[in-house]
Amino acid sequence: MIKASFILRNWYAERVRKSLGDKLADEINRTADMAVDRAQQRAPVDTGFMRDTMRVIRYATPDNLTAEWGNDTATYTIWVEIGSQGRPGRYFMRQAQQEATSGLTGRVRGILPR
């Protein structure tokens, strides 16, 4: 198929994206680190293994502004979080996520040029 098209690219827009992308990724990564800290503070402790293995699983990059945090080592973490028969959920991860992300939109807005 013959396509009639233009490629529209602007070096300055690319530079702005790159510089903002770095700052936005930093902010999201700082928030993910904060969530891990908060979760570790709130985590119920028996041996400490679950608390100590909480981590940022994937950091955001300028091209992909998504971070992931949690625990991919202690497989029972999900049951501590949501509970199971006879063991009420502790909701410590959700509380940590809520605390850490509170105000994130405002912080991101602060990065944007005025």
Added chain:
Amino acid sequence: MTTDTTNVVYDIAALIAYLSQNTDIVTDTAGRIYGNEMPNEQAAFMPRGLIVINSAGTARMTRDRLNLGHKIFDVRCYHSSMYLSSMLFLSVAKHLKNLQRQLINGVLLYDASQITGRFTAREPDTEWPVSYGSFEVTISEEGIP
């Protein structure tokens, strides 16, 4: 001193009543839909169709509209196999997502959306198949006469 419960609503009871409107869910669970925890007398007969709804906090810390709160509820669907627990959960999720503004026993249910994916596994200790998910429900915090 006694606690003043005038006009206080039990939101989980309203959700149980709402789920109980769906004949497929009621048939599949034989009406076993509970709030907070599974009654001890049910545990002896598990695993079979049964739903437990838990309150899991507030979704948004912003000022709520009038007397409506945005609350998170965890829904746990048990059944005799992981497949059946998934199917029960899907029915529940569909019914909740179809929720339209309505008054049930003086509680206004406004809308509901699923905020986590479905998680199906066998519970530790008991090995009962369970499907789990969280929903954000906009619901009145005071009774409506």
